[in-house]
Amino acid sequence: MEAITVSGLNKVYRTRIKEEGLGASFKALIRPVYKQVQAVRDISFTINKGEILAFIGPNGAGKSTTIKMLTGILHPTSGTISVLGLNPVKERQKLSYHIGTVFGQKSQLWFHLPPTDSFALLGAIYDIEKDKLKKRVDELSELFEIGDLLQTPVRKMSLGQRIRCEVAASLLHEPDILFLDEPTIGLDVVVKQSIRELIMRMNREQGTTIFLTSHDAGDVEHVCRRAIVIDHGQIILDQPVKKLKYDYLNRKIIAVRFEVPQRLEVPEGVKLEKSGEMAARLSVDTRRCSIDEVMRWLIAQGGVADITVEDPPMEEIIASIFSHKEEGAAG
Amino acid sequence: MKAIRKYGTVLKLSLQNAFVYRSNVIGGLLFYTLFIFVFFNLWRAIYQGGRVAGYSLTQMVWYLCITELVVFGCRSGVFGQMNEDVKSGSIAYQLNRPYHYVFYQFFTALGGMVFNLLVFGTMAIVLGMIMVGPIPGFRLQSLPFVLISGIMGMVLNFFILMALGLTAFRMEENFAFYLIYQKLVFMLGMFIPVEFLPGWLRDIARFLPFSYVAWAPARLAVAFSWELFIEVFPVQVLWAVIAFFIAMAMYRFGVSGIQAHGG
Amino acid sequence: MKRYKGIFRLIGLYFRVNLASAMEYRGSFLLQAFGMALSNGTFVFFWWIAFQQIGGRIGGYDFNDVMFIWAAASSAFGVSNILFANMNAITRLIVTGELDTFLLQPKDVLMNLLCARTSLSAWGDLAYGFVLMALTHGGDWQAWGMFLISIVIGGLLMTAVSVSAHTFTFYLGDASLIGGMALEFIINFCIYPEGIYRGFVRVLMLSVIPASFIVHIPLKLARSFNIWMLLLLFGVSAIYCFIAYRFFYRGLKRYESGNLIITRM
Numbered sequence: 113m114e115a116i117t118v119s120g121l122n123k124v125y126r127t128r129i130k131e132e133g134l135g136a137s138f139k140a141l142i143r144p145v146y147k148q149v150q151a152v153r154d155i156s157f158t159i160n161k162g163e164i165l166a167f168i169g170p171n172g173a174g175k176s177t178t179i180k181m182l183t184g185i186l187h188p189t190s191g192t193i194s195v196l197g198l199n200p201v202k203e204r205q206k207l208s209y210h211i212g213t214v215f216g217q218k219s220q221l222w223f224h225l226p227p228t229d230s231f232a233l234l235g236a237i238y239d240i241e242k243d244k245l246k247k248r249v250d251e252l253s254e255l256f257e258i259g260d261l262l263q264t265p266v267r268k269m270s271l272g273q274r275i276r277c278e279v280a281a282s283l284l285h286e287p288d289i290l291f292l293d294e295p296t297i298g299l300d301v302v303v304k305q306s307i308r309e310l311i312m313r314m315n316r317e318q319g320t321t322i323f324l325t326s327h328d329a330g331d332v333e334h335v336c337r338r339a340i341v342i343d344h345g346q347i348i349l350d351q352p353v354k355k356l357k358y359d360y361l362n363r364k365i366i367a368v369r370f371e372v373p374q375r376l377e378v379p380e381g382v383k384l385e386k387s388g389e390m391a392a393r394l395s396v397d398t399r400r401c402s403i404d405e406v407m408r409w410l411i412a413q414g415g416v417a418d419i420t421v422e423d424p425p426m427e428e429i430i431a432s433i434f435s436h437k438e439e440g441a442a443g
Numbered sequence: 444m445k446a447i448r449k450y451g452t453v454l455k456l457s458l459q460n461a462f463v464y465r466s467n468v469i470g471g472l473l474f475y476t477l478f479i480f481v482f483f484n485l486w487r488a489i490y491q492g493g494r495v496a497g498y499s500l501t502q503m504v505w506y507l508c509i510t511e512l513v514v515f516g517c518r519s520g521v522f523g524q525m526n527e528d529v530k531s532g533s534i535a536y537q538l539n540r541p542y543h544y545v546f547y548q549f550f551t552a553l554g555g556m557v558f559n560l561l562v563f564g565t566m567a568i569v570l571g572m573i574m575v576g577p578i579p580g581f582r583l584q585s586l587p588f589v590l591i592s593g594i595m596g597m598v599l600n601f602f603i604l605m606a607l608g609l610t611a612f613r614m615e616e617n618f619a620f621y622l623i624y625q626k627l628v629f630m631l632g633m634f635i636p637v638e639f640l641p642g643w644l645r646d647i648a649r650f651l652p653f654s655y656v657a658w659a660p661a662r663l664a665v666a667f668s669w670e671l672f673i674e675v676f677p678v679q680v681l682w683a684v685i686a687f688f689i690a691m692a693m694y695r696f697g698v699s700g701i702q703a704h705g706g
Numbered sequence: 707m708k709r710y711k712g713i714f715r716l717i718g719l720y721f722r723v724n725l726a727s728a729m730e731y732r733g734s735f736l737l738q739a740f741g742m743a744l745s746n747g748t749f750v751f752f753w754w755i756a757f758q759q760i761g762g763r764i765g766g767y768d769f770n771d772v773m774f775i776w777a778a779a780s781s782a783f784g785v786s787n788i789l790f791a792n793m794n795a796i797t798r799l800i801v802t803g804e805l806d807t808f809l810l811q812p813k814d815v816l817m818n819l820l821c822a823r824t825s826l827s828a829w830g831d832l833a834y835g836f837v838l839m840a841l842t843h844g845g846d847w848q849a850w851g852m853f854l855i856s857i858v859i860g861g862l863l864m865t866a867v868s869v870s871a872h873t874f875t876f877y878l879g880d881a882s883l884i885g886g887m888a889l890e891f892i893i894n895f896c897i898y899p900e901g902i903y904r905g906f907v908r909v910l911m912l913s914v915i916p917a918s919f920i921v922h923i924p925l926k927l928a929r930s931f932n933i934w935m936l937l938l939l940f941g942v943s944a945i946y947c948f949i950a951y952r953f954f955y956r957g958l959k960r961y962e963s964g965n966l967i968i969t970r971m
Contacts, residue, residue, distance in 0.1 A: 125964055177964075185809040187963045208812040218807050222723070229723045236716040237811050237818070470883050474890070481894055485765070488902035493760040616734065622741040626748045635752055639759065 114194075115289055115321045116159040116182065121191035123152040123177050123345075151177040153345040155191070161288070164315050164322040166336035166353075168329075170430055174345040175325035179293050182323070183213060196288055209238060212287035212320075216294040219266075219274075220281050226263045227277045231284060238285035245284070252280040256310060272303035279310060283320070290314065292324040296331055304328075308335045329423040333361055343430050359436070360429050364403055366394045368410055369418040376413065382406055395424075449542055450550040457554025468559070472566055475516055479567075482507045483574045497638045501575040502665040508567040509664050510633045510657035513596050516563030519552040521601055522621050525608025535701045545694050548605065556597055578665055585667040592672070593660035595679040600628070600656045602686035609690065612697030627651075632658030652682040716813060717789075717821050724824035739830030746780065746834055749897070765899030767925075772899060773842040774928060775921040777835035778853060779896040782860025782920055783889075784832025790865045792823040796872035797882045800961065809962070816954055820865065832857075849928040855936075856924030859943045863916050866950035867892050873950075876957030896921045919943055 126146050152174045159165055167175050180186035181193060184200030184207060193200055198207045213220075221230040228249075235245040253259040256276045266274060275295065282290060292311070296304040312335055314320045324331065332339050332353060339356050341349035349356070365385075373389040381400030386393040396406050403421060410416060461468075483504050490500045498506065525548075528534040537544050571578070607620045631637060632654040637645055648654045659675040750773070757769045764772075786793075799805040799819065808819045835857065843849040871888030874881035895917035903911065911918040923939050926932075 123964070180806075180964075183810060185806050185962060204809070205812045208810055211810075213810050215806065218804055220807060222727075224727050225723060229726070233716070233719050233723060236712065236719045237813050239712045239812075470887055473887065477891060477894055481898060484902040484904075484907075485898055488765040488899070489756060489760055492762045492764060495759070616737055619737055619740060622744055626744050630748050630751060634748075635755065639755065641755065641758075 113161040114158055115161045115163070115196060116157075116323065117192075117194045118158070118182070119156045119192045121152055121155040121178070121181065121193060122150070122189045123174070123181060123186070124189045125149045125151055151345050152181070152188075155342070155345075155347055157340060157347065157350060159321065159323065161321050162315070162319050163338060164312070164336045165324070166332045166339045167323065167325040167342060168327060168332055168339055169342040170327055173327075173342045175327075175342060176293055177345075178342070179291055179323070179325055183211060183291055184208070209285065210288045212282035212285070212290045214275075214279055214282045214290070214292045214295050216297050219278060221266045221274070221277060223267050224265055226265050227258065227281070228262045230266070230277075230281060234281055234284050240285055248284055248286070252283060255313065256280045271299060272306070275299065275303065275307055276310070279307065283314065286318070287320065289321040289323060292322070294326060295324060296326065296328055304330065305334070311335055329361060329425075329429060333357060333423075341430065341433060348430070349433055358399070360432055361423070362397060362399045363424050364396045364398055365422045365424055366396060366403075366406060366410070367418075367420045367422070368392050368394065368416060370413070371415040371417045374413055374415065379406070379409060446546075450546060453542075453547060453550040454554045454557075457551045458558055459554075461555045461558035468562055471516065471559075472563065475511060475563060475566060476570060478511055478515070479504070479508055479570045479574070482511075495636065495639050497666065498636060499579065501579060503636075504575045505571050505578050505665050506636055506661045507634075508571045509593070509661040512560075512563050512567045513593055513657050513660060514600065514628060514633050516567070517556045517559045517597050519556055519601055519604070521548065521552055522604045522608040524548065525605060526611045526617070529609065529611035529697065534698070538698065538702075544698075545605070545691055549601065552601060556601075560593075560597075580666075581664075582667070585663070588672055588676075589660060589664045589667065592663050592676055592679060595676065595683055596656045596660045599652060599679060599683040599686055602683060602690045603652065603656075606686060606690040606693050609693040609697055612693070612700060624653075627653045628656050632656065632661070636662070652686070655679045655682055713813060713817055716818070720821045721789075721824065724822075725826075735826045735830075738827035739833075742827065742830045743834060746776065746838075749776065750838075764902070766901030767899035770842050771925060771929075773838055774849065774853070774925050775899070776897055777838040777842075778856045778860060778921045778924055779835075779893060780831045780838070781835025781853070781857040782864055783893065784828045784830070784835065785857050785861030786864040786868075787825040787828030788832065789824070789861065790820040790868075791825040791828065792820050793865055793868040793872065794885070795823065796869065797875045797880065797885045800872075800875045801880060801882075805961065815958065816869070816951065820869070846928075848931060852924045852928035852931075856921065859939065860920040860924075862947050863920050863943055864889055864892065866947045867916065869954055870950045873954045873957040876960045891915070892917055892920075916943075916946055919946070 126148055155174075155178065167178060169175050177186065181188050182195055182200060184204035187201050195207055196210055200207055220234065221227060222233070231245070231249050234240075235242070240248070249262075253262060256279065258273070258276050258280060261269060261273055261277065266277065269277070279292075279295070290311075295311075296307055299307065308331065311322055311324070315322050322336075324335070326332065336353050339349070339351060339353050340347055341356075351359075369391045371390070374392075376384060376387065376392055378384050378394065379401065381397045383395040383397075384392060385395050394406070396403060407419070407421075410419065486503045486507075487500060489495075490503070494500075495503065528537075534544065537547070540547075603624060604621070607617065607624060610617045610620060629635075631640070631644075631648045631651065633656075637648055637654050637658045640648065655675065655678055659679055663672060663675070753769060753772050756764060767775075796819070799808075805815075805819070808815050808822075811818060835853070839850065839853055843853075868885065868889050872881060872885040874884050892915055895911055895915050900908070900911070900918060900922040908918075911922070919939060919942055923935065927935055927939070
């Protein structure tokens with residue numbers, strides 16, 4: 113059962129260039145100069161109901177543009193989109209009853225009010241009957257553990273609490289698809305994980321299709337079952353996450369600092385990317401050795417002052433996808 | 444001498460700054476023109492039924508051009524600035540700067556006011572000429588005196604607003620003071636020439652500073668006389684000095700409170 | 707039609723919720739009401755003096771006429787800001803992209819957007835008009851009737867003016883100057899007698915600057931009722947609001963095609 117079908121989607125921004133100064137302003141009025149930016153280039157994919165899909169790519173890759181087109185707030189230059197059988201551009205309001213959105217920087221909650229008021233307003237906006245609304249609010253408060261936050265004005269909440277309320281708000285009208293644009297941006301590790309768990313739970317228990325964009329590899333690893341990688345407006349990979357993990361997310365970066373100068377002889381599967389007398393940056397191939405092994409080895413060296421374990425940045429992952437493709441190697 | 448250089452630079456910088464924010468000025472000019480246009484129509488209609496003692500229609504329009512110039516054109520935002528500085532605590536930070544806060548604020552505002560005076564002043568002259576022609580009997584010799592009266596009016600306005608703004612040290616919400624002051628200036632000179640007021644009010648106004656902000660320079664412009672100048676200018680200066688000292692006192696008082704108790 | 711279903715439930719809720727939140731700032735409301743009363747009071751003072759000293763009519767109006775248009779303008783402004791206070795934020799919503807939030811919701815974008823905020827101090831403006839009317843027009847039922855009609859129409863017209871002004875942001879990138887000033891501009895034409903203006907300005911006031919429709923024609927009707935003039939008033943106001951509505955949606959199309967960004971070189 114198809115939830116989203118996209119075919120040959122293109123988006124070209126035509127922006128007016130305006131130079132500084134009064135003279136240039138007049139010139140621009142009479143004869144405007146335009147610059148064309150192709151944000152999305154010939155994208156096609158199909159998403160089935162109940163899938164959890166991550167749309168990942170570096171900044172400026174076209175993720176936000178795509179999600180805006182899917183939700184109907186941006187008009188494509190060419191191509192077709194069908195979301196739940198509806199054309200988001202032509203039938204945006206009809207579609208809006210069936211989709212929920214969590215757009216990182218834009219809040220659906222009223223800042224000075226407690227969530228109950230925002231929920232009541234959203235209930236009116238989505239034509240949810242009062243008793244149904246109450247039931248749903250109770251259900252979601254339990255799920256999201258926001259029961260005692262309901263009366264607190266949003267401005268007094270921590271970021272993590274706010275995001276939980278935000279996601280709950282987006283689900284009030286029981287949408288079939290939930291769109292999330294960079295939902296974990298700016299959150300710390302603990303909060304990120306709890307949001308990821310909530311998303312997965314919605315999918316598991318209510319069958320909500322999840323479409324999320326991210327440039328955090330961790331979102332992909334822990335939440336999604338399928339990933340579409342986009343760069344410079346084009347899809348460069350569309351695979352189940354398992355495969356992606358094996359092929360490309362098989363590295364971790366360990367940055368270590370020592371109290372005494374150390375010379376490291378790295379074991380198999382570990383590459384020394386950078387090293388100084390008292391610090392080093394290691395790249396670990398997790399297919400060959402586990403993080404646990406490497407950490408033990410490092411600590412055994414003695415005098416460890418600081419260790420950080422990170423995912424490689426998305427840009428590196430994309431780069432390795434490119435180079436892998438160029439080599440023509442199969443995953 | 445250092446002080447001159449110090450505050451002179453402040454003045455220059457604020458002039459440059461005023462130029463950068465020209466879009467605000469354009470909006471201001473638009474409204475200024477609107478006001479004068481409306482007033483011209485209004486008083487022309489009023490004058491069909493009678494007249495104001497001591498003013499011809501031409502004088503009346505010029506009068507309003509100048510009062511609006513002084514109060515609206517050359518407004519400085521000092522009240523809001525005082526409130527902000529006090530509430531945010533940045534007034535405390537300025538204690539360890541090598542200048543005096545009151546003087547600094549004055550010279551900063553002065554740059555803007557001088558810029559506005561030139562821009563709006565030009566507009567005033569243009570509008571006046573277009574609508575009613577030149578002021579009858581106006582002599583170029585009186586211009587410098589009108590100018591210093593106008594500037595004194597602005598200085599007086601500035602220090603009163605500064606003092607009112609500094610009440611933020613003690614008051615949560617002091618906007619009422621601003622409103623009341625504004626309305627008093629409005630009623631006693633800016634919108635209504637003092638001569639138009641009923642006798643008893645005219646007499647009271649004489650002893651209050653409000654009419655010396657706008658009415659004084661405007662009256663001098665439209666009907667200059669040495670007697671009038673000698674009568675009003677010293678009073679302007681006197682009130683300006685009083686306002687200055689009150690502002691200084693409020694500043695000292697407020698700041699010592701901070702120094703004692705913290706932010 | 708589904709768009710408009712439930713819009714009243716929504717408006718009602720916005721109203722209640724905004725009021726509750728604004729009630730927290732009660733102190734500032736009293737202050738603003740005071741300030742406004744003071745400000746309006748000084749004009750009453752001026753007109754009282756003017757009519758005292760001059761006598762007769764000014765611009766064809768007597769003192770009560772002037773008070774009527776003041777009351778009408780003030781209360782219309784109140785109505786506009788009580789119901790549609792968010793009209794003042796349109797430029798900001800466009801520039802920050804917060805407009806998207808309204809686009810994603812299944813209600814008429816403009817109505818949803820406009821009603822999302824209310825101004826508590828606008829109640830002061832609304833009340834002022836009523837007080838002024840009570841003091842000057844006592845039991846004049848004809849005047850009261852026209853007053854009530856005019857504040858509804860006037861409120862809608864003022865909203866239409868603001869919306870249209872802000873709509874320019876879709877085309878110019880940042881019309882915050884125009885948006886902020888438009889209504890103030892119009893109000894300046896609403897608070898003086900119609901008769902002081904001549905020729906071209908009168909035409910303007912019957913078109914681009916709908917001041918005549920907001921206050922002057924209602925006054926005429928309050929003094930001598932004429933069904934055709936009333937219908938004209940309704941008709942023109944409806945057209946004006948319709949144009950503003952369409953203009954906004956045209957601008958919105960531009961926003962949705964994403965070509966608003968003007969890059970500076």
